[in-house]
Amino acid sequence: MNVEIAVEQQTGASIKRRRGRLSSAAARSFAKHWQLYLVVIPPLLYFIIFKYYPMLNAVLAFKDYNVIKGIWGSPWVGMKNFKLFFDNPIFWNLIKNTIYLSGYLLLAGFPIPIALALMLNEVRSNRFKRFVQLVTFAPYFISTVVMVSIIMLFLAPRLGFINVLMNHLGLDSINFLGMPSMFRSIYVWSDIWQTAGYSAVIYLAALAGIDPTLYEAAKVDGASRFQKIWHVDLPGILPTIIIVLILNVGNVMAIGFEKVYLLQNPLNLVNSEIISTYVYSIGLLNANYSFATAVGLFNSVINLVLLVLVNGLAKRFSNNSLW
Amino acid sequence: MSSMITTRTRIKESAGDRLFMAVVYTILTLVLIAVIYPLIYILSSSISSPSAVTSGKVWLWPVDISFKGFETLFHTPQIVTGYGNSLFYTAAGTLISVALTVMIAYPLSRKTFFGRSAIMMIITFTMIFSGGLIPTYMVVRGLHLIDTRWALLIPNAIWVWQVIIARSFFMSSIPEELIEASEIDGCSDLRFMRSVVIPLSKPILAVLVLMYAVGQWNAYFDALIYLKSAKLFPLQLILRSIIIQNNSSGVMDAMKQVERQQLAELLKYALIVVATLPVLIIYPFVQRFFVQGMLVGSVKG
Incomplete structure (x- = not known):
């Protein structure tokens, strides 16, 4: 040197x-x-x-x-694996399932923590506020396996709580997890149950950081509580909302494997097979390494492009961005 | 609510505002019930008698209190082994993860550390792009970690998010003057780390320990893909085979003994309680650390 x-x-x-x-x-x-x-x-x-x-x-x-030649010794085949994937009848189904599931999750799961935070912010009793926060945050610590176990116990066709309740009301039992049409709702609403309280924390922090003089001004102008939320709270936390939105939209194709895989069964597979679970089953269970890698790589690249794109849009229109 | 607050609001708040607040409180109470009810139901079921659980008699509180479910659990070797394994993975994994995270986060927090922004970029990039499941699996296999305990401790040891949180904590709470003073005194970097940085960073260490520990305790994916021998399985994987795989297999064998079937059902509730209670019990005491961690991380670093 x-x-x-x-x-x-x-x-x-x-x-x-x-x-x-x-x-x-x-x-x-x-x-x-x-x-x-x-x-x-x-x-x-x-x-x-x-x-x-x-x-x-x-x-x-x-x-x-x-296997014998290893990764570097195996012959090049160009885009063959990708072609195979795009021509596969399952391709569009996988894309559709992935986008529908995360789109549904985004539409339903994104506004709820914001609403929860705005409502909690209105509560004047500190003890009630803290108690609601404590309780709604708790399910975040439940593991995916336990979460799915709870879902299955509650929705079990014969002994499940929901079906027992329905029988009491004179309704017939439903095998919820066996119905492809129920899969997305089960996934999304259990996710909201589990994470809304956690996700609200970040908005509550943003709300705490709003300039108090704005509230004074709103009060002087005679704003109602709802008007105060609309004209002071929401604009105040908008930068936070946009950052969280970028992250969520950017991760639309990266929806987690863990919970979907556990909720899958042969009956709901039509709607519950997404790209990541497909990679797992084709790659690790069927040992079709090259093809599964191609599918996974396709997913990663789409994901990266999406994140960069959304970030660019946010930068252009609102000056809020991740980088 | 104290009476003072109510009188004040009665003067200032319009009818519309009071209605608005009534709606807010109603919704929040409903949310509270929706979240807490399933948890109470599971806890109550786990300590009810097997027949009460299967005949749908449990609605809110336990019926015919019995601890048969838990007794059976602790006499099932598979579950005891899984519990032991999970404790080991959590302890060892947390130790490794926290150590590695501090080892990279602290140097990257030092302004005079050459190349820190390049290294930071290299690390952050792994958050938004990855080689994928199979290529990672190949690496783990190539290192002969498949079906060893190391497979759950090493391949996902560092979470980038934790590095970002720890780094921004070090940057904001280790004063520059302290570093300069120690350099004048001829204190080496390692010694400074050991005797100044670590003692000053207890809050962030608590955050790291808790987040990694909960993550490790709750994880099942790595075990699913990397482990094959049942004696290495963590509790979550055993939970999956008992509760989830049994259930999705469909209708229970009608010829089975009634009692056995009832016990099997009860066991599921007891298992959920046993797997979740350690985390949920400490949670109220450590919640503020988690919130702290989230908020430190959300400040752009």
């Missing part, structure tokens, strides 16, 4: 000088903080091995995987 700096200090060109300054800054930083650079190595290795190496492995999507 020192030799390099010495050499660069002798040269007169301005570009070289700038580069010299940069590398000497680096050298100084290395010399001074060598312990920190050592500390950073294990976590960096983690990211390289478990996050970046898999990105290299994704070339599998353009190959025909052969």
